Amino acid sequence: MRTMKNALLIALVVMLNINTGFAQNSKKVKKLSDDERMEWWRDAKFGMFIHWGAYSIIGGERDTKIAGGGAEWAMDKLDYTIKDYEKFPEMFNPQLFDADAWVSMAKNAGMKYIVLTSKHHEGFGLWDSKVSDYDVMDTSPFKRDIVKELSEACKKQDIVFCFYYSIVDWHHPQAQGNLYPNYNISQHDDPSVVNPEFPKYYENYMKPQVGELLKNYGEIGVVWFDGDWISDYTTEMGKDLYKYIREIQPNTIVNNRVDKGRTGMDGMDKEGNFAGDFGTPEQEIPDTGIDSDWEACMTMNGSWGYKPSDNKWKSSEDLIQKLVDIVSKGGNFLLNIGPDGYGRFPSESIRRLNAMGEWTQKNGEAVYGASASPYEKPSWGRYTKKDGVLYAHVFDWPKEGTLKLHKDIKIKKATVLTNSNTILKSIGTSREVLLDVPMLAPDTTVSVIKIELAD
Missing domain, CATH: 3.20.20.80 (Glycosidases)
Structure with missing residues (x-):
């Protein structure tokens, strides 16, 4: 009798597992x-x-x-x-x-x-x-x-x-x-x-x-x-x-x-x-x-x-x-x-x-979630963009402490990405936007300037 009960119990467990597995496999993934x-x-x-x-x-x-x-x-x-x-x-x-x-x-x-x-x-x-x-x-x-x-x-x-x-x-x-x-x-x-x-x-x-x-x-x-x-x-x-x-x-x-x-x-x-x-x-x-x-x-x-x-x-x-x-x-x-x-x-x-x-x-x-640059490639590096922010990735840091940006960039606020406390000054000319940056590159490989764009 005990053997029969055990057999019935095992059969029930197997059926439950089969049904559970079928339910999981048949669940449709949202396309x-x-x-x-x-x-x-x-x-x-x-x-x-x-x-x-x-x-x-x-x-x-x-x-x-x-x-x-x-x-x-x-x-x-x-x-x-x-x-x-x-x-x-x-x-x-x-x-x-x-x-x-x-x-x-x-x-x-x-x-x-x-x-x-x-x-x-x-x-x-x-x-x-x-x-x-x-x-x-x-x-x-x-x-x-x-x-x-x-x-x-x-x-x-x-x-x-x-x-x-x-x-x-x-x-x-x-x-x-x-x-x-x-x-x-x-x-x-x-x-x-x-x-x-x-x-x-x-x-x-x-x-x-x-x-x-x-x-x-x-x-x-x-x-x-x-x-x-x-x-x-x-x-x-x-x-x-x-x-x-x-x-x-x-x-x-x-x-x-x-x-x-x-x-x-x-x-x-x-x-x-x-x-x-x-x-x-x-x-x-x-x-x-x-x-x-x-x-x-x-x-x-x-x-x-x-x-x-x-x-x-x-x-x-x-x-x-x-x-x-x-x-x-x-x-x-x-x-x-x-x-x-x-x-x-x-x-x-x-x-x-x-x-x-x-x-x-x-x-x-x-980098993550960023889109392609809206500008032609600058001589000093590359741009990326995300959510009203332009990122200037500087490969060749300017020795004179002035970074030359494209002239139609309208800056609301600019900082070194790794140092948000210091706001960088900028001035626009007829040919370019000049941004004052530290004399020494913040990063030895690629330094990034975060430019919050004005509306």
């Missing part, structure tokens, strides 16, 4: 307008890109050879066969990986979102995929779901979690290899090279994997695609994929590489052609910005993936000025980190993150 959906991203301005995978073990080196360009392309650049390369995912065991520490470093640097490479061109996944065994849970000895740990750490620290997914896959047979002598021949976007198996890879592998990432790891801020250049991937696939993503998570943002690199809102450009939600200039800052939402992605040295031989690091001052330059043109800055195979950020990256954090902590008001 935001495009402007509402993009609002957090437009305000965030600064994010962290993380390129991490089995290539992080290699470091861009094979015997005496060093891969040219980014070390994340080691499989291709160092001429590994698919079979030879598979030993690296089988070795991937980053015991020093600490998701909370990674997110803390991003947050302390002033970054508001993180984009992790869930799967790069090598095809190795950093989550527990049921579609494939070529992932961190099945192939590697690590047996920890990296996407899960990082997404949970982001949620705890109020950082928006996003993922990158490569359309290119050098490992999957239907995406490349068994059809060509060179598994990466399609990277050249040669229309004469046709892969009849690619649609099967898209429908049965790529699309379901993207679905897993959207369904199993909470709210996703951005889905960031790459590899759109290959001839086998079509605009029709991009349209289908964009629609699929928005059906699962209606408020998720998708970059323009879901298609062939065009820009626009809600999947359409100004001519009504398919695109993505924002543009993605890579390793460059457009001279005048882009007439739509955009995000510049950039490395700290020359490589996206971990590459110890690459010592050409951008200075902290340069990176801070790049952040300001991008924001002044209406864009976001996605700055990359390439952790090593143990799960450590390079010390050079950490030092630069710390410097950027010190600056954004003092001057973030002039």
Whole structure:
């Protein structure tokens, strides 16, 4: 009798759990307008890109050879066969990986979102995929779901979690290899090279994997695609994929590489052609910005993936000025980190993150939520604007103690952003507005003057 009661109790608990789960899953998410959906991203301005995978073990080196360009392309650049390369995912065991520490470093640097490479061109996944065994849970000895740990750490620290997914896959047979002598021949976007198996890879592998990432790891801020250049991937696939993503998570943002690199809102450009939600200039800052939402992605040295031989690091001052330059043109800055195979950020990256954090902590008001400059670029730096306030970001501090502003700026009150107690005097001339500033720059990298505008 007791056994029967216990069985009935267990059945009741199971039914309650099923009903509760169904109720939660069936709860509809409010679909935001495009402007509402993009609002957090437009305000965030600064994010962290993380390129991490089995290539992080290699470091861009094979015997005496060093891969040219980014070390994340080691499989291709160092001429590994698919079979030879598979030993690296089988070795991937980053015991020093600490998701909370990674997110803390991003947050302390002033970054508001993180984009992790869930799967790069090598095809190795950093989550527990049921579609494939070529992932961190099945192939590697690590047996920890990296996407899960990082997404949970982001949620705890109020950082928006996003993922990158490569359309290119050098490992999957239907995406490349068994059809060509060179598994990466399609990277050249040669229309004469046709892969009849690619649609099967898209429908049965790529699309379901993207679905897993959207369904199993909470709210996703951005889905960031790459590899759109290959001839086998079509605009029709991009349209289908964009629609699929928005059906699962209606408020998720998708970059323009879901298609062939065009820009626009809600999947359409100004001519009504398919695109993505924002543009993605890579390793460059457009001279005048882009007439739509955009995000510049950039490395700290020359490589996206971990590459110890690459010592050409951008200075902290340069990176801070790049952040300001991008924001002044209406864009976001996605700055990359390439952790090593143990799960450590390079010390050079950490030092630069710390410097950027010190600056954004003092001057973030002039960055977050700011809009593009209404004026042409001044010789001494950049402008940003927000809520009736103009911010003058001074790269080259005037030695004579006079900052020359655009002549039609009407000042109500001007102060150094980090010292609101001292009001700066100004006088207008026929050619410019002259602002008296301290003889010594308040900040050694970028000093910010807060100008409250008169009505």
